[in-house]
Amino acid sequence: MDNLLILFNAPILSVQLLIDGLLVGAVFALVAYGMALVWGVMNIINIAQGEFVMLGGYVAYYLYRAGIHPLFAIPVAAVLLFILGWALYRSVIYRVVDRDLFTSILATFGLGILLQQLANQLFGADVHIVPSGLHTWTLFGGMVTIAQIKVIACVFALLIGIALIWFLKRSRMGQAIRATAQNARAARIMGVDTTQVYATTFGLNAAICGAAGALVAMIWIIQPYLGLPFTARSFMIVVVAGVGNIGAVFLAGLGLGVAEEFAGFTLGAQFQTAFVFALLVVILVWRRIRLARQRRYLS
């Protein structure tokens, strides 16, 4: 309650929370693009999504340690994670891609734990940060600050979203991906190499997450166990936005970011992540009710 009073007494704080929420929300959206893609095309809910983000963060960290500016780590992380995603598809995911959703959730969940523990063994459990070397803008006499790296992250997320839409609409591979998403069997009959399509989709997802991870390392911190909240956030974003609409994913991401910032401020930081999960439950219940209503209407 006190926190709400502060907010009313100093409305300028809302501006800070709003801006921060929008900017970090874009990063959440970036992670969610891939989940939407994999979910839509392969009917797989990738629980290891956050772990790809974590690995991307470590790529940025080690490149930074090697003296390379971490902004260059974004493409490098994307390429490395693409290879990893591809390899994981070829070794694990292709075994579960046509199976029940439950099987693939379990498989990716296991994959997530494996990646976490491997990272813990390889990189250690220490918390790392990657300095972006960028500064902060101050507005309104220091009452509002905007970190430049967050702005870059937001613009990047927007550009990747546009590029993704273009890729899916225009490029040959994108068309094959969409065809496979609509009907894998039919696509196969028409000569689309669906295995290739799946592998590319999964690799692309990992690549986007990797790039997001490099940004996460520059904005916050990285450690082997940071994955789960990112998986939960992207799951929620995709549940809200649907699997076939990248633009909606972006907007839902922004919305989640803002909601989280305000929840963190008014309810206290300890409920910031809890709020995400609570919201997820509410949204799932609400969707169920709505679906049930639609069914009744149809029958």
Add this chain to the structure above:
Amino acid sequence: MYKKPIKFLLMGLSIFGAATLSALPALSLAADNTIVLGAAVSLTGKYSTNGKHTKNGYDLAIKRVNELGGVKVGAKRYKLKVIYYDDESTPARGAQLAERLISQDHVKFLLGPYSSGLTKAIAPITEKYHIPMVEGNGASVSLFNKGYRYLFATLSTTEYYLKSALELLAEETKKQGKDPSSLRIAMAFENDPFSRDIRQGVLDEAKKYGMKVVVDDKLPPDLSDMTATLTKVRALKPDALLVSGHAKGAALVTRQAHEMHVRPAMIATTHCDSARIAQNQPQAAEGILCASQWDASLNYKGPWFGTASQYAQRFKKAYGYAPPYQGAESSAAVLVFVSAFQRANSLDPTKVRDAISATDMQTFYGNIKFDSTGKNIAKPMVLYQIQDGKYKVVAPTKWANAKVVYPLK
């Protein structure tokens, strides 16, 4: 196609086999002239880094004691040995392993695991079997109000962690001719047993001085962003910001307070060294105060290792990195056992327990003397400040090697 799963299975089995083999202890059918200690430490899982420091600390002390001829009990000299198990950073596993160490490996003396949570899981078991456990890494004050008789800790318990920061704050305020009761403080503490104790200590201290707490945020265990809390701090302009959220909290408050230009007169946190804020974010970390159990530059001295800095040299030579306090307090736990064996003149667990309880010794790690609950009351917490990118001890003033920069710029 069909062969592949079998190959995978075989591969998995062989990995599993190798893992179990390496985890098997060298059987504790110890020769007559060896004292076997047991320890469950976190070699994998989220505490693996600190678990490794703990193990290194134990090993270094064991090696040193054995090098110097071992422990003299009665007319006989004994070498020391430790049986380790990996508790995977999970309390349930730790309890299981303690049970195994005691009933299967017949270990009579236990060294502690890493973290309060693990210690909390193991203490009831050592208590049940009347096996003394000396630990250097379970600081939660809640370990010492349960009436355990066989648990002893070499480190300062949690409620002291940030008390010294408030003392320093009050001291500096008085120097400026102001009343400490005019001070307003903001706190952000994780909601785990460790940080809750610290918070309680801070609250008691604030009450003593009549300071006002204006922000009292609890941080989540999977903390990844402190913007919301810091926005509040910026609006309310307190005189001090106190944070405890393990390495994540330290790294984040350093990064984001700098980024958001939040600069109260004092920022104090725990776990700066494990977050490596001075090395990784020298600019942002400048002036931040850090609570620590121990530092190599302190003026402590004792048998086996000599001074704190000699200990540090030895540690660095053995493991290639400067000793974090987790290593030092673990080594000190071994030294407590050694001293107790000698004073008890016996290897009977009960007699050793009584000898431990009567410990009053000086070590490289500081003085060690246990109160009736088993916690070390002879050693104060120290407070670092990051000055020109280096850790300088600024409190308690008695051991300080630098003057505190206050207020923060």
